[in-house]
Amino acid sequence: MDQYNYLLSKFILQFAKESDDEVIALSFLLSSVIRLALAIMDILDPEIELREDVVKLIEESGLYTIFSDILDEMFSLVSNGKTERIAEIVNRLDNIFAKYSDLDANNIQHSQL
Secondary structure, eight states: OOHHHHHHHHHHHHHHHHOSOHHHHHHHHHHHHHHHHHHHHHHHOTTOOOOHHHHHHHHHHTHHHHHHHHHHHHHHHHHHSOOSOHHHHHHHHHHHHHHHHHHHHHHHHHHHO
16 A cells, blocks of 8 residues: 555545535545545555556445545535535545555554564
């Protein structure tokens, strides 16, 4: 896993959690998802090719669905003036981070050797 993108994604997610502005929170969530996807893709291929197995990993991780939901919430905010699922999206993204936390710990240990 690309440690830089993983840690940057976690850092950006924290901004989304702390933001009181829905537009800013959604923007940070979108950025966090993109950075986490880049980090996960590095597990399979450091060259970040969009091979079939990489795309499958992104779909299985749930990031594609979260990405789509963030875009839906952005559209809802523009068309209805409100969004209702930011907290749910944050929780789902937190769950993905928890799933990959062991990989992150392994990378940190290996990089310190």
